[in-house]
Amino acid sequence: MRTSRHVERRSFLKAAGASLATVGLTAAGCGGTSGSAGGGPVTIRYAWWGADDRAKRINESIALFEKKYPKIKVKTDFQPYLDFWKKFNTQAAGGNPPDVIQNAVTFLRKYAARNVLLDLRPQVEAGNLSTDNFRSGLEKFAEIDGKLLGLPVGSNSMGYIIDEKLYDKAGVTPEPGWTWDEWYAGMRKIKSRTGVAGDSGPHSIMYYYDLRLRQQGKAFFTEDGLGFTESDLTAEWTEAMKHIRSGLFTSPKRADQVKPKSATAAGLSAGEFTWDNFTVRYAAEGKSSYGIAPIPTTDGKKTGQYLGSLMLSGTARTKHPKEVATFIDFMVHDPEVGRIMGYDRGVLSTTEQFEAFEPTDRVSKQIAAYETRIAETGVLEPITPHPAGADVVESAFLRLATEMSLDKASPGEAVEKFFTEAKTAFTANA
Amino acid sequence: MTYTGHAPPEARADPPAATGGRRPPPRPAARRSVANRENLAGYLFMSPWIAGFLLLTAGPMAASLYFAFTDYNLFDAPQWVGLKNFTDMFADPRWQKSVEVTVKYVLIGTPLKLVAALGVALLLAQSRRGQSFYRAAFYAPSLIGASVSVAIVWRAIFTEDAVVDRAQRLFGMNVGGWVGDPDWILYALVALTVWQFGAPMVIFLAGLKQVPRELYEAAEMDGAGPWRRFWNITLPMISPVLFFNVLLETIHSFQIFGSAYILGGQGNPCGPADATLVYTCYLYQQGFENSRMGFASAMAWMLLIAVGLVTAVLFRSQKRWVHYEENAR
Numbered sequence: 001m002r003t004s005r006h007v008e009r010r011s012f013l014k015a016a017g018a019s020l021a022t023v024g025l026t027a028a029g030c031g032g033t034s035g036s037a038g039g040g041p042v043t044i045r046y047a048w049w050g051a052d053d054r055a056k057r058i059n060e061s062i063a064l065f066e067k068k069y070p071k072i073k074v075k076t077d078f079q080p081y082l083d084f085w086k087k088f089n090t091q092a093a094g095g096n097p098p099d100v101i102q103n104a105v106t107f108l109r110k111y112a113a114r115n116v117l118l119d120l121r122p123q124v125e126a127g128n129l130s131t132d133n134f135r136s137g138l139e140k141f142a143e144i145d146g147k148l149l150g151l152p153v154g155s156n157s158m159g160y161i162i163d164e165k166l167y168d169k170a171g172v173t174p175e176p177g178w179t180w181d182e183w184y185a186g187m188r189k190i191k192s193r194t195g196v197a198g199d200s201g202p203h204s205i206m207y208y209y210d211l212r213l214r215q216q217g218k219a220f221f222t223e224d225g226l227g228f229t230e231s232d233l234t235a236e237w238t239e240a241m242k243h244i245r246s247g248l249f250t251s252p253k254r255a256d257q258v259k260p261k262s263a264t265a266a267g268l269s270a271g272e273f274t275w276d277n278f279t280v281r282y283a284a285e286g287k288s289s290y291g292i293a294p295i296p297t298t299d300g301k302k303t304g305q306y307l308g309s310l311m312l313s314g315t316a317r318t319k320h321p322k323e324v325a326t327f328i329d330f331m332v333h334d335p336e337v338g339r340i341m342g343y344d345r346g347v348l349s350t351t352e353q354f355e356a357f358e359p360t361d362r363v364s365k366q367i368a369a370y371e372t373r374i375a376e377t378g379v380l381e382p383i384t385p386h387p388a389g390a391d392v393v394e395s396a397f398l399r400l401a402t403e404m405s406l407d408k409a410s411p412g413e414a415v416e417k418f419f420t421e422a423k424t425a426f427t428a429n430a
Numbered sequence: 431m432t433y434t435g436h437a438p439p440e441a442r443a444d445p446p447a448a449t450g451g452r453r454p455p456p457r458p459a460a461r462r463s464v465a466n467r468e469n470l471a472g473y474l475f476m477s478p479w480i481a482g483f484l485l486l487t488a489g490p491m492a493a494s495l496y497f498a499f500t501d502y503n504l505f506d507a508p509q510w511v512g513l514k515n516f517t518d519m520f521a522d523p524r525w526q527k528s529v530e531v532t533v534k535y536v537l538i539g540t541p542l543k544l545v546a547a548l549g550v551a552l553l554l555a556q557s558r559r560g561q562s563f564y565r566a567a568f569y570a571p572s573l574i575g576a577s578v579s580v581a582i583v584w585r586a587i588f589t590e591d592a593v594v595d596r597a598q599r600l601f602g603m604n605v606g607g608w609v610g611d612p613d614w615i616l617y618a619l620v621a622l623t624v625w626q627f628g629a630p631m632v633i634f635l636a637g638l639k640q641v642p643r644e645l646y647e648a649a650e651m652d653g654a655g656p657w658r659r660f661w662n663i664t665l666p667m668i669s670p671v672l673f674f675n676v677l678l679e680t681i682h683s684f685q686i687f688g689s690a691y692i693l694g695g696q697g698n699p700c701g702p703a704d705a706t707l708v709y710t711c712y713l714y715q716q717g718f719e720n721s722r723m724g725f726a727s728a729m730a731w732m733l734l735i736a737v738g739l740v741t742a743v744l745f746r747s748q749k750r751w752v753h754y755e756e757n758a759r
Contacts, residue, residue, distance in 0.1 A: 082699075085719075090504070092505065093505060252702075253590070253606060253610035253702075254590055254606075255610070256609070256610035256702050391719075392720050399704070402702055402703060403702075403703040406611075408612055417523070425720065428503065
């Protein structure tokens with residue numbers, strides 16, 4: 001097409017304009033840093049995993065915080081558990097992690113080794129953050145190599161969540177200190193009297209196997225590897241296969257199909273091992289009534305339980321460590337926040353918050369009673385810090401146990417694969 | 431391909447370019463400057479795209495090629511390891527499994543999808559009442575096909591005691607749900623992809639419209655039945671379109687991710703017992719869950735090479751079965 005010079009100039013200008021606009025947009029997208037040098041408001045970003053109910057509680061707590069500290073603004077961001085870590089990895093790798101994150105023991109060493117987490121110790125010394133008044137067992141929760149890498153917001157323990165109606169119908173009553181033999185006998189009774197499997201199949205739950213090992217004086221993790229041998233796990237998984245075949249454990253196929261619902265809440269089994277604060281979830285998902293039973297034991301005493309916990313950590317690249325500390329301090333200690341959060345992230349970790357929240361619903365009362373009881377009976381042990389790579393090891397454990405339960409691998413093969421993959425995970429994260 | 435449109439080809443060609451009839455041609459220097467200005471304007475108009483290509487495609491590709499030869503966990507600086515990622519890959523049983531699952535998926539899914547697309551296109555090519563409704567209805571699934579919600583619904587359809595399971599039991603087949611079963615779940619995934627045959631169907635329809643009626647009329651007069659007409663006229667005549675669809679769908683199939691990831695499940699997103707561990711699913715796991723970006727990059731390049739090879743083989747094979755009209759070459 002031939003054009004006059006006039007049109008040419010116009011098209012030239014248009015093109016230039018369009019390009020400049022694009023560049024301008026890009027620049028606007030990049031420049032979003034919140035400066036604090038002038039003493040103006042500081043914005044910190046807080047990322048956590050969970051769902052809508054937790055979001056409501058957290059937003060309410062943050063509104064309270066912003067009212068008390070008008071110079072600090074908190075921006076939140078949340079995802080489901082697995083997506084949360086993928087996003088965090090990417091953000092941290094890009095040098096743009098959120099200032100504060102919800103964290104768990106599985107990831108502590110992994111990120112400590114990579115200097116991703118903020119050492120909160122100087123902030124404690126500067127008086128911006130208090131480590132006082134934590135319930136027993138939680139004081140030194142996130143200390144690694146002398147650094148304080150997080151503060152727990154709530155504690156939980158593994159428990160055995162049961163469908164109370166099925167247990168009643170079969171006439172089985174779990175008592176503290178009941179043995180594994182009694183547990184199996186109970187499950188057989190349930191199976192024969194109600195037709196429902198006794199358990200959803202504990203073989204794929206890493207924390208269940210940790211309890212089993214602890215009852216024998218071992219643990220799933222040591223500081224830098226696995227705390228058990230191939231023959232330990234082969235014996236455990238061979239036994240599990242027996243119970244899957246006999247129908248004492250839920251058919252793995254059916255359990256997979258009801259996900260994300262748990263098999264017990266779906267009515268496929270009478271109980272399963274999980275964190276005690278998940279009882280809340282079962283009550284919401286299922287049609288029956290659910291309770292927390294004591295963990296079966298080997299010797300009638302030792303359960304192997306410990307307090308696990310969600311914590312808040314700062315990230316090392318934050319430009320506002322003081323504000324991060326102030327925020328964490330508020331979320332962990334403020335009694336009003338305790339009342340708002342309830343047992344959503346486990347039983348409240350500081351005495352201020354624990355005393356401020358009086359559970360009124362049946363499920364929260366049960367969880368509180370359960371944790372008080374295990375604390376009083378003195379079964380609690382210290383937690384083993386998970387080595388870097390523990391998250392990958394946990395997902396391999398889950399996957400290979402499922403593979404075996406679906407008859408795609410013998411226990412021996414699954415165990416062999418597991419040890420190989422665990423080794424790779426520890427090396428890759430070392 | 432023969433031209434069967436309403437106007438002869440010549441009529442559609444652009445009129446011969448003007449030779450600057452009225453005005454005398456500009457002097458060479460001026461002409462150059464006009465050309466330069468035009469080029470510059472062109473480049474400026476293209477610059478958003480060029481910037482996007484460099485920043486979002488070429489840059490990451492170059493970075494990924496570099497990472498493929500490093501040990502990179504996203505946090506520490508990448509460490510050069512040479513070909514280690516590639517040798518590790520071939521020795522990794524899960525990688526082998528992912529190749530096996532992907533090849534199986536491509537070999538079963540792609541032909542079935544194309545057969546479905548061609549079959550429906552043949553039905554829809556005939557003039558019937560409500561034809562446009564049927565075309566829209568069959569095309570609809572591929573519009574919504576890539577969405578997460580469809581994969582979730584698909585999962586629900588194929589669980590135990592759901593629609594598919596009940597229908598099977600009516601026929602005395604007691605399979606149970608497909609999604610929790612490592613022997614069946616891949617077929618649920620194949621069914622999902624076959625169901626989304628809309629895009630190749632539309633292309634087939636266009637191809638079928640181009641086959642000259644006279645050929646069928648002549649064949650009918652010679653006594654050729656429908657099967658013979660299909661085999662000896664339709665298929666050769668649409669073979670370029672068929673080739674295009676085979677190529678496109680094969681490449682697509684190799685890259686399947688979203689539906690496999692969702693259908694697979696919650697605990698292990700690549701299916702029970704790795705039954706839907708398609709290549710990209712394992713790549714994603716290695717990269718984003720296990721923080722092995724170097725390994726994941728190596729896997730990505732291996733996929734590119736494999737798809738490139740398959741494409742090359744398909745292109746070479748077309749001499750044997752794709753018929754172009756001589757004058758259309």
